[in-house]
Amino acid sequence: MIIVLGLLSFTIAKQRALLYLQNNEPLRSMPVYHGLYVSLWAFLIPFFLIILFLTFKANYLNYLVTPYLSEETISLGSEEIMYVKNFLINNISNLNNLINSGFISEADSNSLIEKYQNSRLISFIFVIVLSIVLSFVSYRKLSVRFDARRRVESILKFIFFIFSTIAVLTTIGIILSLIFETLRFFSQVGFFDFVFGTHWSPQTAIREDQVGSSGSFGAIPLFTGTLLITAVAMSIAAPLGLYSAIFLSQYAKPKTRDFLKPILEILAGIPTVVYGFFAALTVGPFVRSCGEYIGLTVATESALAAGLVMGIMIIPYVSSLSDDVMTAVPLSLRDGSLALGATQAETVKKVIIPAALPGIVSALLLAISRAIGETMIVVMAAGLAANLTANPLSAVTTVTVQIVTLLVGDQEFDSAKTLAAFALGLMLFVITLALNVFAMIIVRRYRERYE
Amino acid sequence: MDKELENNNIIENKALIECKNVDVFYANQQALFGINLNIGEKEVTSLIGPSGCGKSTFLRCINRMNDVIDICRVEGSIKISNEDIYHPDIDVVELRSRIGMVFQKPNPFPKSVYDNVAYGPKLHGRILHKDDLDEKVEKSLERAGLWSEVKDRLSEPGTSLSGGQQQRLCIARAIAIDPSIILMDEPCSALDPIATAKIEELIDELKDNFTITIVTHSMQQAARVSQRTAFFHLGKLIEVGDTEKIFRSPDHEQTEAYVTGRYG
Incomplete structure (x- = not known):
């Protein structure tokens, strides 16, 4: 409705501005801006109002139904009150349900519904009237000399500011919630036990007398597992990705490149679940039989299998980005090197790669953070056993996998087991953040030296 | 005809x-x-x-x-x-x-002044000793009329020189391969x-x-x-x-x- 009003006011205002033009009056701003100015007023403020209404709707409904609770319900305690309230709120537009439920009498039902519908009507009319009034007020301001363009610009600037703030605030909110939950976790489990503990078995007692009721929350095995798998993955992805990037950007003919690059990028589009069962069903058994052939005992779920598949998954992150930065190295540098009698390989090694290094480093680090955060492949291919080992042939588990297993289950939300997930999440976040900062420092230092 | x-x-x-x-x-x-x-x-x-x-x-x-x-x-x-x-x-x-080549726009490599000039000689392996290479770099820069300006800045990146100096660096780089x-x-x-x-x-x-x-x-x-x-x-x-x-x-x-x- 307000969209229609906004459009309507846009057309009217534009028409008026066009009228000035037809009368050969020196219009200061383009007619479009006159239209935009009025319609922004007619649309934006009511729009934010609607959002505000919707935000506080739940609180309002809560307030609305509270007087209708029967004394019997109130005497039953807070949980029952919550239940009845929710029932009333959910069925607030359905008279039959309200009466049949027995929580509320017929007369009360009617008055509740009436109140609800009145308030809806009032807020609706309020928004519409506001929209009309605002468009009218802003319409009155239009004149030949009116500087609609600059005002529209500043309104738009404000809108963009709001949106960027929303994005930033959301991020901050997520981080804060992580931090608070983590603090709660550390009130139950010691900080050092968590960060430096070498044993991970996250059990908490459901009953006091349960066997093995005290869990241990040493995160070291998880992080070594993550590191191990990431290392395996990078040892696959870094050379493969880098060399294919060199081929694509330096040796391949444009046609070949146009053909190969999208195919390589498809690798990044395969769902990780697919990689996961590929790892679990094909690569895992293959690695094991290979290992057995040369006399090694390999677990079916091994870090090696998961790492291999993960490495293949992140090849496109390395290759595609590195290819872009290497292609972006000025042709004049390449020509300069070739003209000095360097072969193509010498040129790549001594000129192209040094010039593209900041980009290549950030491509590698992006791939690493991708590998650290990867969950699905590891769940399926590397197992759940938290072994503290550096042997890629044994089963390991990673931080992300443990977060999943901690939260999947019917533990109550404030147990140490669930809260541990937040602590792990925070640590993971800190690590990837540190990695990114580290990458940025390297890149900046390199730039300073060579630019 | x-x-x-x-x-x-x-x-x-x-x-x-x-x-x-x-x-x-x-x-x-x-x-x-x-x-x-x-x-x-x-x-x-x-x-x-x-x-x-x-x-x-x-x-x-x-x-x-x-x-x-x-x-x-x-x-x-x-x-x-x-x-x-x-x-x-x-x-x-x-x-x-x-054959040496000098391009339209100065295109020094993202390396030091020294390494820019030494690039060609190193590549072709004609010079084995560090001293000889130093001499080669000095001589090339001298012939390009750049030595006196950059002799204290050999380890700075070639790209930090002015446009004219960069172009003379590129000439020195071309001379260094004895074309x-x-x-x-x-x-x-x-x-x-x-x-x-x-x-x-x-x-x-x-x-x-x-x-x-x-x-x-x-x-x-x-x-x-x-x-x-x-x-x-x-x-x-x-x-x-x-x-x-x-x-x-x-x-x-x-x-x-x-x-x-x-x-x-």
Whole structure:
């Protein structure tokens, strides 16, 4: 409705501005801006109002139904009150349900519904009237000399500011919630036990007398597992990705490149679940039989299998980005090197790669953070056993996998087991953040030296 | 036909580079038409002509830099010291190591000043000792007239120098591989007049040891630095001769129109 009003006011205002033009009056701003100015007023403020209404709707409904609770319900305690309230709120537009439920009498039902519908009507009319009034007020301001363009610009600037703030605030909110939950976790489990503990078995007692009721929350095995798998993955992805990037950007003919690059990028589009069962069903058994052939005992779920598949998954992150930065190295540098009698390989090694290094480093680090955060492949291919080992042939588990297993289950939300997930999440976040900062420092230092 | 005659007339037998019927195609578009041009040893030859006339393309034929461009095809014969450089047995990399090239825009590598100059010698492995390399770098920079300005800044990145210094660094880099020929593709087009004057001075000194071919848009520059001048137009070589003659009394009307600035 307000969209229609906004459009309507846009057309009217534009028409008026066009009228000035037809009368050969020196219009200061383009007619479009006159239209935009009025319609922004007619649309934006009511729009934010609607959002505000919707935000506080739940609180309002809560307030609305509270007087209708029967004394019997109130005497039953807070949980029952919550239940009845929710029932009333959910069925607030359905008279039959309200009466049949027995929580509320017929007369009360009617008055509740009436109140609800009145308030809806009032807020609706309020928004519409506001929209009309605002468009009218802003319409009155239009004149030949009116500087609609600059005002529209500043309104738009404000809108963009709001949106960027929303994005930033959301991020901050997520981080804060992580931090608070983590603090709660550390009130139950010691900080050092968590960060430096070498044993991970996250059990908490459901009953006091349960066997093995005290869990241990040493995160070291998880992080070594993550590191191990990431290392395996990078040892696959870094050379493969880098060399294919060199081929694509330096040796391949444009046609070949146009053909190969999208195919390589498809690798990044395969769902990780697919990689996961590929790892679990094909690569895992293959690695094991290979290992057995040369006399090694390999677990079916091994870090090696998961790492291999993960490495293949992140090849496109390395290759595609590195290819872009290497292609972006000025042709004049390449020509300069070739003209000095360097072969193509010498040129790549001594000129192209040094010039593209900041980009290549950030491509590698992006791939690493991708590998650290990867969950699905590891769940399926590397197992759940938290072994503290550096042997890629044994089963390991990673931080992300443990977060999943901690939260999947019917533990109550404030147990140490669930809260541990937040602590792990925070640590993971800190690590990837540190990695990114580290990458940025390297890149900046390199730039300073060579630019 | 008379063109060929002229060519042969002017070049006695001291031609280092001999080009016969050179055609160049970009995909299906012909960029150069039957160029016959001989370039004399240890003198400066300038190639002039309006933009897009093919003079840079011709220059890049001489060290086969056109090979880098996939769609480019070169026909005809170019001989350096009587050796056909388009013969299948020719090693392009070795060929280029005998020919220095200076580009339109200074393109120092993202390395230190020292490493920029040492790049070529290191590559070709002709110099084994660090001391010899130091000497080579110093000598090359000296010949490029840059040594006194950068001798305390050898470890700074080449890109931190000024535009004119960068271009002289690129010349030093080209000299360092001991080429017999130096090709310059509008080496001063990105430089201010003072830096340009320095480069021109340098070219004048270098001609005692190197055969220099320079593409330029500035007629004054061609007149100042070169002994012979070739005028290109629309992919054809219109006229070639002693610089004085080309600028004083060219045989062709087109040449005259161009050098007097009435055209192109």
